[in-house]
Amino acid sequence: MSKRRIKKVAIIGSGIMGSGIACHFANIGVDVLLLDIVPRELTDAEKAKGLTLEDKAVRNRIVNDSLTASLKSKPSPIYHPSFASRITTGNLEDDIAKVKDVDWIMEVVVERLDIKKQVFEKLEKYRTPGTLITSNTSGIPIHFMSEGRSEDFQKHFCGTHFFNPARYLKLFEIIPGPKTSQEVLDFLKIYGEKFLGKTSVIAKDTPAFIGNRIGIFGIQSLFHQVKEMDLTVEEVDKLTGPVIGRPKSATFRTVDVVGLDTLVHVANGIYENCPEDEAHELFKLPDFINTMMENKWLGSKTGQGFYKKEGKDIRTLDLNTLEYRDRKSAKFATLELTKTVDKVVDRFPILISGKDKAGEFYRKNFAAMFAYVSNRIPEITDELYKIDDAMKAGFGWEHGPFQIWDAVGVEKGIELIKAEGLEPAAWVNEMLESGNKSFYTVKEGSTFFYDIPSKKQEKVPGQDAFIILDNIRKSKEVYKNSGVVVEDLGDGILNVEFQSKMNTIGGDVLSGLNKAIDIAEKDFAGLVVGNQAANFSVGANIGMIFMMAAEQEYDELNAAIKYFQDSMMRMRYSAIPTIAAPHGMALGGGCELSMHADKVVAAAETYMGLVEFGVGVIPGGGGSKEMALRAQDLFRKGDVELNTLQEYFLTIAMAKVSTSAYEAFDLGVLQKGKDIIVVNKDRQLAMAKAHAKLMADAGYTQPIKRTDIKVLGRQALGMFMVGTDAMEDSNYISAHDQKIANKLAYVMAGGDLSEPTLVSEQYLLDLEREAFLSLATERKTLERIQHMLKTGKPLRN
Incomplete structure (x- = not known):
C-alpha cells in the first residue's frame, strides 16, 4: 500500500462552511485551492469602476468576498493571520482544471442533490484517478451522490462531515458510500485525528448521520417539552448549560448562533426520511418555530431569534406571546444542591432526584434521550461509544448520553424511561442479564x-x-495533596495534574509541584505539567493575594510571591527535563509556569498571556523577569535594543492574550525552535511525555543559572516613562495604570542604572517581587482584585 500524503486540497464552495474548512486546512499547513461559481451580473460598484464580467476580479468576486468575510469573523477560523496566504482562490470555470494536481477534493456546495451531482460530473473530467473526493453534506444520503460516476471515483468517494465552525468543533464524521474502499476510510480516520485534530467517527449512511440525528432529536424534544412544562427560554438555557457539562450557549443561544433555518432544514430531512423512527412525531416543528421561520427570526444572522439585542440590552422571546421581553433570571432549588459538586458527572444523580420543576425536567429529558439513543443501535451505528464521541465532539457535551446513563445507573435509567411511557431497546435489558452492569x-x-x-x-x-488521566489517576498515583495529583505516565516520566478550581495556582499546587520535582529527580527521568480540564490554569490564586494584602500581612505575601518565583526557577533549573502542556486558558501564573519549563508542548487552542495588569499588579511569578530576559536574548549587534525591549514591555502592559498557540509565538510567550504545537488536544499529553523522554534519553544536563542578562537601565527607563506620561496625558490610561506601567518599566530596565549592565536572573526576580508587593499595598489595586473576584471582569480605575 502506497503512503498517501495530503499536500494540497481543493475545496469546492466558499460559503461559511467551505471557507471555514479551507482555513482549517491552512491552519495545519496544507496548500488550499478554494473555488466557487462565477457571478452572472455586475454589482453597482463594479459598474462604476467600468469592469466587465470577463475581468478576473469580477469572476472571483464570490469566492474572494466569502473568504474575506470568513477571515474577519469572530472567533477567527484561522490560527494566525499569515496562514491565510496558504489559500489560493479561483472559480469553477477558469480554474477547475487545477483540481488535477490536488490530493483531496472536497465538495461543500449548497445542500441540493441535483447541484452536487452536476459538480461531481464536472470534477470527474479533471480529477486524477486515485484522488480522494468527498462531500461535506450534513444530510443528503451519500449513496445518491456517486451514482453514475466511474469505478475509481466511487472507490475514493465518501462523506466527510465537518461541524461548523470547523476550527473549533471536533467532530469529523466519515460516511462510506456503497463502494468506498477500506483503505480510504482507514486513511481518513487517522488523518482526521492526527492532522486535523478531530475526533473521527465512521458513521452509517443514515439521515443526518450520528451527531445531527441525536443532537437535533435533543433540541426538538426540548422544543416540545418547553410548551408541555411551561418553561421559559432562560430556564431551559440555565438547565442545559454548564451545570450538565454543556457549552454556556446551552440550547436556545446555540440555535441562535447556528441559525434556526439550518436546524429546521435538518429536522425536516429527518422527519421526511425516517418514517420508521419511533420518535417520528417529535421531528415535526412546533407552531412557535414555524412562526419564527415565517418572521425570519433566524438568530444572530438576522439580528433576532430566541434572543434579540436592543441597544445594550439583550431581550428574550416569550414563547407564549411571541413578543420580546426583558430577561428574567432563572433559579431552581435542585441546581443549588449541585453548586458544591465540582465534577459534572457526579451531578446527574442529584439532578434527577430533584423535587422541583428542574428535577422533573431532567427526569423527562434524560428518559427521552436514553430511550432514543438505545433504539438507534444498530440503525445509525453498531457501537454505543460512537454516539457518545459524536455528541462530545460535535455538540461540545462533556459526557455523551451513555456516559450520563452510566452516571445515574443503568437500572435507574430504565426506570425513568418507563415512567415516561417509553421503552429502551431490548439489548439494554440483555446487557444487564448478561452480568454487565x-x-x-x-x-x-x-x-x-x-x-x-x-x-x-x-x-x-x-x-x-x-x-487519559481519568483512567490512570487511581492506579498510577505517586503523590497527592489537595491541589495536585502526581501520576506515573510510564517510561520514567511523571505528570503533575492540577486539581484546584479553574486550576488556579496557590500554595498547595506549588508545594505539589515542588514535591513532584523532588520525586522525579530521585526516581524518574522527566516531568510533565499537564491536565485534561477545560483550562490549563487561569493563573495565581488572587483570592489568597487579596486576603493577605487586605489584612496587611506583607511578610506573608512577600514569602508567598518568593515561593511562587522559586518554584518557577525550580521548573527551569531542576536535574530533569520539565515539559509544560498548556491548553485552553493559560493566563498569568499558568503562562509563567509554561515559560519556565524546558519545553512547551501546547495545544493549538491555547489562549496564553500575562494578564496581571487587569488586577493592578505586574507578573510576579517570574513573568516580568522572563520577558526582560527573552527580549535581551534577541538583542543583535547594531539593533535598536530599546525597540525589542519595548515590544516585550507592551505585551505585558496591554495584557495581550494569544487567540491560538501560534499567536503566542508573536507575543514571545512561546519560543520558535524550542516550543511545539499539537493540533489534537487528546494527543497532547502523550506528545509531552514523548518529548520529556527524548530529552532525558539524549542526556539532559541541569542548566546553569544565568548571570549574563543585559539590562539597559536609565536609557530604557527614560523612554518608558516618557511613553506612559504621554498616554496618561491623553487619557488613554488612568493614573493607576501609569503607576503599574512605571513599576514594570523599572523591572524590565533592570532599575535606575546609569549604563547597560549584565545582571543575574535573581536580581531581576527581586526587583519584580518588590514591585509586585508595593502595588499590592495600593487601594486601587485591591479594588481591581475585588472586582475581578466578584464579576470575573477587569476594572479600570
Whole structure:
C-alpha cells in the first residue's frame, strides 16, 4: 500500500462552511485551492469602476468576498493571520482544471442533490484517478451522490462531515458510500485525528448521520417539552448549560448562533426520511418555530431569534406571546444542591432526584434521550461509544448520553424511561442479564465499552495514541495533596495534574509541584505539567493575594510571591527535563509556569498571556523577569535594543492574550525552535511525555543559572516613562495604570542604572517581587482584585 500524503486540497464552495474548512486546512499547513461559481451580473460598484464580467476580479468576486468575510469573523477560523496566504482562490470555470494536481477534493456546495451531482460530473473530467473526493453534506444520503460516476471515483468517494465552525468543533464524521474502499476510510480516520485534530467517527449512511440525528432529536424534544412544562427560554438555557457539562450557549443561544433555518432544514430531512423512527412525531416543528421561520427570526444572522439585542440590552422571546421581553433570571432549588459538586458527572444523580420543576425536567429529558439513543443501535451505528464521541465532539457535551446513563445507573435509567411511557431497546435489558452492569468500564488504564453482538466489554479502539488521566489517576498515583495529583505516565516520566478550581495556582499546587520535582529527580527521568480540564490554569490564586494584602500581612505575601518565583526557577533549573502542556486558558501564573519549563508542548487552542495588569499588579511569578530576559536574548549587534525591549514591555502592559498557540509565538510567550504545537488536544499529553523522554534519553544536563542578562537601565527607563506620561496625558490610561506601567518599566530596565549592565536572573526576580508587593499595598489595586473576584471582569480605575 502506497503512503498517501495530503499536500494540497481543493475545496469546492466558499460559503461559511467551505471557507471555514479551507482555513482549517491552512491552519495545519496544507496548500488550499478554494473555488466557487462565477457571478452572472455586475454589482453597482463594479459598474462604476467600468469592469466587465470577463475581468478576473469580477469572476472571483464570490469566492474572494466569502473568504474575506470568513477571515474577519469572530472567533477567527484561522490560527494566525499569515496562514491565510496558504489559500489560493479561483472559480469553477477558469480554474477547475487545477483540481488535477490536488490530493483531496472536497465538495461543500449548497445542500441540493441535483447541484452536487452536476459538480461531481464536472470534477470527474479533471480529477486524477486515485484522488480522494468527498462531500461535506450534513444530510443528503451519500449513496445518491456517486451514482453514475466511474469505478475509481466511487472507490475514493465518501462523506466527510465537518461541524461548523470547523476550527473549533471536533467532530469529523466519515460516511462510506456503497463502494468506498477500506483503505480510504482507514486513511481518513487517522488523518482526521492526527492532522486535523478531530475526533473521527465512521458513521452509517443514515439521515443526518450520528451527531445531527441525536443532537437535533435533543433540541426538538426540548422544543416540545418547553410548551408541555411551561418553561421559559432562560430556564431551559440555565438547565442545559454548564451545570450538565454543556457549552454556556446551552440550547436556545446555540440555535441562535447556528441559525434556526439550518436546524429546521435538518429536522425536516429527518422527519421526511425516517418514517420508521419511533420518535417520528417529535421531528415535526412546533407552531412557535414555524412562526419564527415565517418572521425570519433566524438568530444572530438576522439580528433576532430566541434572543434579540436592543441597544445594550439583550431581550428574550416569550414563547407564549411571541413578543420580546426583558430577561428574567432563572433559579431552581435542585441546581443549588449541585453548586458544591465540582465534577459534572457526579451531578446527574442529584439532578434527577430533584423535587422541583428542574428535577422533573431532567427526569423527562434524560428518559427521552436514553430511550432514543438505545433504539438507534444498530440503525445509525453498531457501537454505543460512537454516539457518545459524536455528541462530545460535535455538540461540545462533556459526557455523551451513555456516559450520563452510566452516571445515574443503568437500572435507574430504565426506570425513568418507563415512567415516561417509553421503552429502551431490548439489548439494554440483555446487557444487564448478561452480568454487565454498565455501558463502560475502565481497566488497566483503558476504557472498555459493552459490545452488543458479543455481549461483553471490548476495548474502545484508538486509545493507544492517547493518555487519559481519568483512567490512570487511581492506579498510577505517586503523590497527592489537595491541589495536585502526581501520576506515573510510564517510561520514567511523571505528570503533575492540577486539581484546584479553574486550576488556579496557590500554595498547595506549588508545594505539589515542588514535591513532584523532588520525586522525579530521585526516581524518574522527566516531568510533565499537564491536565485534561477545560483550562490549563487561569493563573495565581488572587483570592489568597487579596486576603493577605487586605489584612496587611506583607511578610506573608512577600514569602508567598518568593515561593511562587522559586518554584518557577525550580521548573527551569531542576536535574530533569520539565515539559509544560498548556491548553485552553493559560493566563498569568499558568503562562509563567509554561515559560519556565524546558519545553512547551501546547495545544493549538491555547489562549496564553500575562494578564496581571487587569488586577493592578505586574507578573510576579517570574513573568516580568522572563520577558526582560527573552527580549535581551534577541538583542543583535547594531539593533535598536530599546525597540525589542519595548515590544516585550507592551505585551505585558496591554495584557495581550494569544487567540491560538501560534499567536503566542508573536507575543514571545512561546519560543520558535524550542516550543511545539499539537493540533489534537487528546494527543497532547502523550506528545509531552514523548518529548520529556527524548530529552532525558539524549542526556539532559541541569542548566546553569544565568548571570549574563543585559539590562539597559536609565536609557530604557527614560523612554518608558516618557511613553506612559504621554498616554496618561491623553487619557488613554488612568493614573493607576501609569503607576503599574512605571513599576514594570523599572523591572524590565533592570532599575535606575546609569549604563547597560549584565545582571543575574535573581536580581531581576527581586526587583519584580518588590514591585509586585508595593502595588499590592495600593487601594486601587485591591479594588481591581475585588472586582475581578466578584464579576470575573477587569476594572479600570
